[in-house]
Amino acid sequence: MKKVLFAVVAITWLTTGFSFAVDDHQMHNEVMHKQGGPTTDSRTELTHIPAPMKVMHKAMMRQHMDHVSQIAAALAANDLNKASDIAVTNLGWSQARAQECSVFEPVKSGSDYTILATAMHKKADELADAAKSGHRDKAFQAMAELIHNCNECHKKFRH
Structure with missing residues (x-):
């Protein structure tokens, strides 16, 4: 039973x-x-990048997100100078940053990759300027636009 x-x-x-x-x-x-x-995934695949470099590139993207997180925390704590320093030092646009980004450019002719990467880094400079000037709301708005630029790039490109 x-x-x-x-x-x-x-x-x-x-x-x-x-x-x-x-x-x-x-x-x-x-x-x-x-x-x-x-x-199907219709994004442009960055096929010209060797596998070890793709790993490095993904690590750089995660590091960018860590910096955005640190900026958000500094802005939330109303530490505008810290937010500005993080933005300009780690994400801001420069000739060195332009060279770093050009390595990942899929066509070497100023494609959307370069346009979007440049826009993201230059938006970090705007964020830094707004924070340094004491304009917390403008800094938050710049951060939102920076994240939007990241998303636009990731909508178009993949590894």
């Missing part, structure tokens, strides 16, 4: 779990369908 009861409970439990898994899969498909369905 115990064996039969155990078998019934086990079968019920297994089929219930399977049912939930099917429902979850179906729900996932419905959500994808509502959002326009699965699409």
Whole structure:
């Protein structure tokens, strides 16, 4: 009797779990369908970059996000000088930064990659200037635009 009861409970439990898994899969498909369905990745792949350099580039992008996080924390604490220093030192535009970014340029002719990278770094300079001038709200606005520039680049390019 115990064996039969155990078998019934086990079968019920297994089929219930399977049912939930099917429902979850179906729900996932419905959500994808509502959002326009699965699409292929149409971003430009940076194929000219060797694998070790891609790893380095991704690390640089994560470091940029760390700096944006540090800037946000400094602005939230109303430490505008610190926010300015982080922005200009770590993200600001310079000839050295231009050379760093040019290494990743896919076509060497001023494509959207260069335009977007330059815009992001120059927006960091605007953020720094606003913070240094004591304009916290303008610094936050520049940070929002800086993040938007990052997203625009990542919408167009991938590794």
